[in-house]
Amino acid sequence: MPQLDTSTWFITITSMILALFILFQAKISNHLFYLNPSHKDMKTTTHNTPWEKKWTKIYLPLSLPQH
Numbered sequence: 001m002p003q004l005d006t007s008t009w010f011i012t013i014t015s016m017i018l019a020l021f022i023l024f025q026a027k028i029s030n031h032l033f034y035l036n037p038s039h040k041d042m043k044t045t046t047h048n049t050p051w052e053k054k055w056t057k058i059y060l061p062l063s064l065p066q067h
């Protein structure tokens with residue numbers, strides 16, 4: 001049974017890791033990151049939804065009055 005030649009494994013693995021590193025660096029460099037984001041005022045907006053005006057009769061069992 002012939003022996004497996006592992007002499008080229010080191011250069012193959014290191015070149016693969018280097019290629020992946022360069023690929024991910026190129027992908028990350030395309031993103032724009034803002035250095036100093038401006039603060040936005042968080043204002044509460046009122047929504048006019050029909051279920052806010054109606055009373056819904058959904059009760060928890062423990063919140064019912066005891067008889």
